[in-house]
Amino acid sequence: METHILKTQKISLAAIIDTVATHDLKSELLIPYRAGTALSLDASAVERIGTPGLQLLRSAANSFEGAGFAFTITAPSHAFLSALKDAALDGANTVRTDAGTL
Numbered sequence: 001m002e003t004h005i006l007k008t009q010k011i012s013l014a015a016i017i018d019t020v021a022t023h024d025l026k027s028e029l030l031i032p033y034r035a036g037t038a039l040s041l042d043a044s045a046v047e048r049i050g051t052p053g054l055q056l057l058r059s060a061a062n063s064f065e066g067a068g069f070a071f072t073i074t075a076p077s078h079a080f081l082s083a084l085k086d087a088a089l090d091g092a093n094t095v096r097t098d099a100g101t102l
Contacts, residue, residue: 008038008070013080015045017053025053029060038070046080054087 009032014021032039041057057073064071073080 008040009035010040010042012042012044013046013049015047017046017049019050019052022050022052022056026056029056033060033063033067033069036067036069039064039072040070041073042075043073043080044075044077046077046083049080049083051087054083 011028011032013025017025029039039060061071076084
């Protein structure tokens with residue numbers, strides 16, 4: 001599917017993404033999705049992210065890309081990358097970051 005690049009909304013992820021933060025993040029992710037813009041998430045500050053947060057990001061990536069909008073995760077922290085690996089979400093074509101496809 002063709003990716004539309006009209007403008008990109010940038011969001012910095014919180015240091016701790018637990019269940020409560022995941023709920024808040026979902027609301028924040030819906031804004032650019034409903035506006036039909038690309039999304040760039042800065043994951044450099046992430047110190048801890050739980051499975052619900054990772055699942056939300058995976059679902060968001062699918063939704064954005066399915067609608068033809070770019071979805072990227074930039075500057076993933078070591079903790080973020082470790083959480084992806086621990087949750088077995090580091091396989092090919094699961095989550096794309098500026099460090100490569102995870």
